[in-house]
Amino acid sequence: MSEILQIESILNKDYESVNLVLFQEWIESFDKLSKLAVGIIVGPSDDVSLIKDELDFIKLIVLDFNNFDDGRGYSQAYLLSKRWQFTGEIIGINAHLDQLQFMIRSGVTSYVLLDSYVGVNEEDYANGFSICYQEAANNSGLQKKY
Amino acid sequence: MYQYSPEDSNFLVERVNQFEKQLKRHLAGDLDDAKFRSLRLRNGLYMELHAHMLRVAIPYGTLSSTQLRSLADVADKYDRGFGHFTTRQNIQFNWIELPEIANLLRDLSDEGLHAIQTSGKATRNITADPLSGLTDGEIEDARPYCELIRRWFNLHPEFSWLPGKFKIAINGAKLDETALRIHDLGLRLVRNSEDQLGFSVFVGGGLGAAAMIAAETASFVKVEDILSYLESTMRVYNLKGRRDHQKKLRIKFLVRELGADEFSRLVDEDWQQTKNDPNLKLNLVELEQLKKDFALPIKSINLGGFEEKVDFNYSIWKKNNVRSHKINGFSIVNISLTKLGAAPGDATSEQMRILADLAEKYSASELRTTKRQTIVFPYVRKDQVYDLWQSLEKYGLASPHQGTLAQIVACPGRDYCDLAKAVSIPIATRVQERFNDMKTLLDIGDLNINISGCENSCAHHHIADIGLLGMQKNGEEYYQITLAGETLHETVIGKKLGPSVSGENIIDAVEIIVNVYLKNRIDQERFTDVFKRIGIAPFKEKVYE
Numbered sequence: 001m002s003e004i005l006q007i008e009s010i011l012n013k014d015y016e017s018v019n020l021v022l023f024q025e026w027i028e029s030f031d032k033l034s035k036l037a038v039g040i041i042v043g044p045s046d047d048v049s050l051i052k053d054e055l056d057f058i059k060l061i062v063l064d065f066n067n068f069d070d071g072r073g074y075s076q077a078y079l080l081s082k083r084w085q086f087t088g089e090i091i092g093i094n095a096h097l098d099q100l101q102f103m104i105r106s107g108v109t110s111y112v113l114l115d116s117y118v119g120v121n122e123e124d125y126a127n128g129f130s131i132c133y134q135e136a137a138n139n140s141g142l143q144k145k146y
Numbered sequence: 147m148y149q150y151s152p153e154d155s156n157f158l159v160e161r162v163n164q165f166e167k168q169l170k171r172h173l174a175g176d177l178d179d180a181k182f183r184s185l186r187l188r189n190g191l192y193m194e195l196h197a198h199m200l201r202v203a204i205p206y207g208t209l210s211s212t213q214l215r216s217l218a219d220v221a222d223k224y225d226r227g228f229g230h231f232t233t234r235q236n237i238q239f240n241w242i243e244l245p246e247i248a249n250l251l252r253d254l255s256d257e258g259l260h261a262i263q264t265s266g267k268a269t270r271n272i273t274a275d276p277l278s279g280l281t282d283g284e285i286e287d288a289r290p291y292c293e294l295i296r297r298w299f300n301l302h303p304e305f306s307w308l309p310g311k312f313k314i315a316i317n318g319a320k321l322d323e324t325a326l327r328i329h330d331l332g333l334r335l336v337r338n339s340e341d342q343l344g345f346s347v348f349v350g351g352g353l354g355a356a357a358m359i360a361a362e363t364a365s366f367v368k369v370e371d372i373l374s375y376l377e378s379t380m381r382v383y384n385l386k387g388r389r390d391h392q393k394k395l396r397i398k399f400l401v402r403e404l405g406a407d408e409f410s411r412l413v414d415e416d417w418q419q420t421k422n423d424p425n426l427k428l429n430l431v432e433l434e435q436l437k438k439d440f441a442l443p444i445k446s447i448n449l450g451g452f453e454e455k456v457d458f459n460y461s462i463w464k465k466n467n468v469r470s471h472k473i474n475g476f477s478i479v480n481i482s483l484t485k486l487g488a489a490p491g492d493a494t495s496e497q498m499r500i501l502a503d504l505a506e507k508y509s510a511s512e513l514r515t516t517k518r519q520t521i522v523f524p525y526v527r528k529d530q531v532y533d534l535w536q537s538l539e540k541y542g543l544a545s546p547h548q549g550t551l552a553q554i555v556a557c558p559g560r561d562y563c564d565l566a567k568a569v570s571i572p573i574a575t576r577v578q579e580r581f582n583d584m585k586t587l588l589d590i591g592d593l594n595i596n597i598s599g600c601e602n603s604c605a606h607h608h609i610a611d612i613g614l615l616g617m618q619k620n621g622e623e624y625y626q627i628t629l630a631g632e633t634l635h636e637t638v639i640g641k642k643l644g645p646s647v648s649g650e651n652i653i654d655a656v657e658i659i660v661n662v663y664l665k666n667r668i669d670q671e672r673f674t675d676v677f678k679r680i681g682i683a684p685f686k687e688k689v690y691e
Contacts, residue, residue, distance in 0.1 A: 047385075068181050069267065071307025075384045078304050083419060098168060098177075098185055105303035120176075128164045131153050133297040134373075135425040136304070145153060146298060146429060 018059055026051065044072040052084045059088045065103060066094035066114070074106040081107025082137040100126040107137030147210055147512055148293065148439035150258040158255035161262055161301075165189045166248035173245070188268055188306070190261025191247060195564040198242040201264040202254060204515050206274035206292040206316075207235035211502040211511040216257040218498035224250045229498065231483065231491040233517045233555060233606055234313070235273045236264055240562060262300065267308045267395070269299035269380075273315045275323040276514040276522050279442055282472045285335040286343065288318035290436035291369075294428060295333075298373050305380045309387035310395030312380070313352075316345075325517065325609055325633035327351045327360040330397050331379065336366060344368045349379060349409065350401030353603035357639045358398045361406035363413060369433070374426040378416040382409065443510040444525045447475035455532045462584060463535055463546040477531050479509075479523040480516075481538065482545040482553055487575045490556050491519030500541045508534045517606070518555055518594070520548060550587040551595060551660070552578050555606065559599035559616065560623075566599030568616025568623035568649065573597050576653045581660075590660060593673050597625075609633045611673040612659055613640045614652065623649040629659065629685060630677035638674070644686050658688045 018039040023046040026033065039060040042048060044067065051058070061080060063073045073092065080086040092103045092111040097120055103111060104126055113122070132142040150158075168185050171177040177185075183193075190201040202217070209217075217237055221229045224246055225239040232238055242250065254260060264271055272292045279287035295314065299305060305312075315324040318335040326332025332348040344366045351360030367375045386404075388394040401409045420426055469478040481501070483493050493501070501521060505513045508530050509523035516522060526534055538544035547553040554577060557563065559570030574597055581587055596610035600617075607613030613628035624646040631640030647655045662685050666676050677685075 069184055069307060070389060071267075071305070071309075071384055074304045074307065075381050078381075096181065098181065099307075101301075102303045102306055120171075124167065125164075129157060129160050129301070131157055133300045134302055135423075136302075143153065146432075 020062070023051075026054075030054070042076060044070050044076075046076075048076045048079055052079075055080070055084055055086045055088075058086070060091060061086065061088065062091045062093055063108065064094055065092050065096065065099065065111075068096055068099070074102055077103065077107040078137050081109075097122065097125045101128055105132070105136040105138050147208075147443070147510075148289075148436065155255060155258060158258070158260050158262075159252070161189075161260070162248055162251040162255060165251070169244070169247065184266065187266035188263055189247075189251070190264035191242070192265065194240065195562060197240065198244055198247070200239045200242045200247070200250065200261055201232070201236045202239070202259055202261045203264050203271040204235045204237060204259075205271060205296055206278065206289040207276045207515045208289060209513045209515065210257075211506040211513070213257045213259055214498050214502040214505070214513060216254060216259060218495040218502070220250055220253060221495040221498065223253070227496075228492055228494045230489060230558070231493060231515050231519050231521070233491075233519060233604065234271060235276075235515050235517070236271055237515075240558075263306075265311070267310055268306045268312065269296075269302070269308075270311055270313045272296045273313075273324055273329075273517070275317050275319045276516040277323060277469075277478060277524075278318060278514075279440065280471055280473075280478055280524055281319055281321075283320040284318050284472075285337060286318045287437070287440055288316040288333075288335060289440045290433055291318075291333070291335070291372075292316050293436055293440075294433060295372070295376065299376075305377075305384060308380065308384055309389045309400075310397065312383075312397065321634050322637070323517070323634065325606070325637070327637035328353055328357070328606070328609060328633065329360065331376070332360050333372070338366050342368060345372055347375065347379070349413075350398040350406070351637075352396050352398045353606060353608050354396075355393065355601040356398070357603070357608045358402065359637050359639065360398075361401060361409075363406065363410040370427045370430060371421050373428050374420040374423065375413070375417055377426065378413045378420065381416055382412045386412075442473065442525070443512070444473055444476055446473050447527065449475050449527075449529050452529045457532075459539075459544075459546075460532060460535050462588065463544055464531065465588075466546045466550060467548040468531060471525075473525075475528055477526050477528050479526045479531060479534060480548045481521040481523065481543055482547045483520060483543075484545055484547050484553055484578075485542075486578055487571075489558055489562075489571045490554055490574060493521075497541070497543065500537075500543065504534060504537055518548075518553060520553070546584065547587075549592045551581050551590050551593045552587055554578065554595050554597065555610070556597040557599050557602075557604035559597070563599060565602055566616065567618045568599050568625065570597040570599045570605065570616060573614065573616075573625070573649070573652060577656055580653050580657060590664065591670065593660070593663070595656065607631075608639045609637075610640065612656060614656075615646075617646060619646065619648075625649065625652045627652075627655060627659070627689070629682065630674045632674050641682055643682065644690055647689070655689050659685055662688050 020039040035057040041062045092108040095111040172182040192199040230238045274288045315326040315329045316333040317324045328351040334346040347364040348360035510525045514522040554574040556570040556574040560566040596607040597614045598605040598607040609631040615626040626646040627643040628640030
């Protein structure tokens with residue numbers, strides 16, 4: 001449960017009133033859980049299409065990018081943000097510096113870098129390019145070339 | 147000829163700057179090996195047996211003379227004076243020093259060349275028929291489509307961290323020079339009954355230990371809808387592809403496990419959500435501009451009084467290396483880089499500069515690279531072919547091997563690659579030494595031999611007439627033989643002949659196979675046709691008797 005504690009400690013500051021639950025818990029106990037100010041913690045193997053009809057109840061969604069080579073979080077972010085128009089926060093946790101540009105453009109609205117990146121200039125990695133070659137969930141600040 | 151815009155060139159520089167920062171962090175110990183590996187591969191950089199290897203893209207296999215000179219300069223400045231043209235329209239440099247990589251990439255970017263996504267688990271360099279735009283009966287030149295699709299998946303935010311590598315080939319010609327059905331995704335340009343242009347889509351092909359032929363997932367996708375269809379295909383793969391087993395990462399395993407019908411259904415279900423999104427439509431205005439940029443730089447000419455030179459050596463070379471062109475008065479010239487004892491596809495910086503100069507003089511400053519690791523001059527006037535041949539002859543580049551057994555495709559093998567189980571180049575050399583008589587080679591005709599040093603199958607041995615796969619048995623090098631693979635007319639994975647053969651005996655085995663073919667051949671029958679008619683038994687019987 002260390003992962004959840006970490007998220008809570010980070011998020012408590014801004015999201016004190018959010019009730020964070022694991023994706024599986026939400027799916028299994030949907031009827032019993034409070035629908036007020038819920039945040040859902042999604043893992044890479046969770047099927048986000050299972051919550052697409054319940055997004056109105058959800059205040060924020062936490063996606064886990066810990067595994068550097070596991071790209072499922074980018075598709076999860078795209079589907080939630082672009083296809084199902086989730087309007088709450090999509091928070092990427094355990095984020096890697098070198099993948100910020102991909103996370104942000106896929107629809108992640110805020111992120112928490114892994115501790116090992118403390119002290120580096122995030123801007124260099126979040127905004128390293130001036131143009132983009134494809135439509136994405138978020139192309140702000142980029143000249144479109146497509 | 148198409149050239150990158152200033153924005154494209156700037157993007158290449160931005161990418162180099164980013165990679166340079168990552169490299170500095172790695173060298174300072176702030177970026178660990180595993181993550182740096184993932185990042186460097188997406189910039190084409192491998193750690194090989196002896197040094198770093200850089201793979202530079204030659205998108206759709208098209209190069210200008212200026213670009214080839216730039217590659218020659220890189221070979222001299224950063225390597226040991228040579229480069230290696232690969233089977234997927236890339237060029238590799240084998241002796242790169244890590245601290246010099248950013249400067250090297252900057253030099254390349256000056257000429258619109260780069261190494262972006264030439265490796266790693268992302269969309270790789272998109273390959274096209276090296277004869278795109280040159281042959282009769284073609285639906286369309288595939289290169290403008292390659293370029294638009296290449297751009298779209300360039301640092302794509304959603305699909306840059308796929309389960310495995312993702313190779314795309316696009317063919318617009320009658321014959322399939324791209325081998326598209328052994329790719330993760332192959333696109334064939336087609337016209338439907340209403341004469342609309344679109345693509346047939348094939349997904350899940352690949353070689354390696356489990357060779358598979360891609361299944362058709364859509365028989366017709368309109369040109370403007372292709373990006374959304376490709377995105378849906380990659381989304382299904384990204385979310386459902388195997389990530390738990392190193393040997394099952396490629397999309398072919400997902401297609402096999404789900405079944406092609408179910409895979410296609412999932413793609414279609416996703417696609418219905420996006421196919422009408424105007425932001426995902428292929429930009430048809432840009433496409434028209436690209437068609438102009440890629441238009442052939444030649445016009446039909448009448449060479450009424452032209453008489454071909456009579457010269458025995460020239461005739462042999464011409465028979466094997468020169469093809470007819472759809473534009474009147476022109477020929478397509480294929481140049482073999484094969485040299486005894488050297489890796490197929492290797493070219494020295496001097497050869498690159500000579501080829502660049504000759505292309506400038508005889509081929510509108512354009513060259514193409516092929517999956518048989520040869521160089522094509524696409525626009526040679528028929529009345530200048532002889533002059534070109536004389537120049538090639540002078541520089542030792544007039545090998546008449548194209549289309550003969552001596553034009554062997556081989557990976558670097560155990561001499562250079564730390565994945566390889568056995569040597570490849572010395573086997574190629576021994577085959578060439580065994581069949582060193584041009585009369586015999588001409589008699590055998592168009593028969594291809596491909597040699598891979600391990601199951602990664604970099605030399606595409608599964609799709610050769612005779613394929614050799616290197617392996618280890620009790621500490622010794624052995625070769626498994628496959629026969630009658632092909633992709634040009636139809637896609638067929640070669641059949642295993644039987645137990646693997648030792649390195650010592652493998653050349654004898656090849657000779658026996660060739661002799662069985664010659665003995666059973668009727669007229670000019672191709673190897674694959676003979677194989678279909680007589681089956682594997684006669685080959686097996688002779689090789690293992």
